Amino acid sequence: MSNTKYILGSFADPDEMMHGIDKLQANNISIFDCFTPMPIHGIEAKLGVKPSRLPIAAFIFGALGTTLGFSLLFYTMSYDWPMNIGGKPSMPLPNFVPVTFEVTILLCALGMVATFFFRNHLFPGRAPRVMDLRATDDRFIIAIDAQENTDHALIDNLLKDAGAVEVKYNERKYVSYE
Structure with a gap:
């Protein structure tokens, strides 16, 4: 296996990201998480996130x-x-x-x-954990676990067809602000 841990699809529009989630789920590709600069209503239900305790x-x-x-x-x-x-x-x-x-x-x-x-692991002195720094500014990120989903070319094509501005392959789990 490669060293790639996550495939990141970067979207400029939240509707395109929601369309990307639909396309990935239609092809039985599990989504690790989504990172957005603002709340998007209905994304929890679409991703299957359990209610908070x-x-x-x-x-x-x-x-x-x-x-x-x-x-x-x-x-x-x-x-x-x-x-x-x-x-x-x-x-x-x-x-x-x-x-x-x-x-x-x-x-x-x-x-x-x-x-x-x-x-949320927000302890004093701890660096924030984000997949892509632009997710805190203006991008909508879909993170897909590359170890579980081995057909990277299919995932790349699905993300680009859904309107992804960029598809990146992360080798590390998180990128810090440092």
Whole structure:
């Protein structure tokens, strides 16, 4: 096998890229990923991307925040240092609602930011990973795994017929900004 890892089809128009995806899928060629400078509605369904599981993470972080907020209030107000304030009970549940709500929102937001950075490998000091630098500016890129799809001439012809401005063969997985 060759050292080519990815075949990159560069398009100037998003409609041409969507047409290219249709042509490749009609010929049973699996697409690794698409890189675009702007969101394109419907591309996830066309590529078969599964729905995100981030709502599950948000619920877990929110439940953790609710539990921690209520536990902190219960421990301080009822267990550790109960005080008689105006004859009120030491565990006034309605008074716990605002603090519990705020801790829930805080932990949910911070947890989602941490999950986003972890899931997308956006750690401080890490170089961005992109297939082609023009995908962040004005090009729409279709990346095809060259190891899985061995008929490179067919892929090249399909991409050019669909309106690809350029077809490139990448030997490395990602190109950094350096």
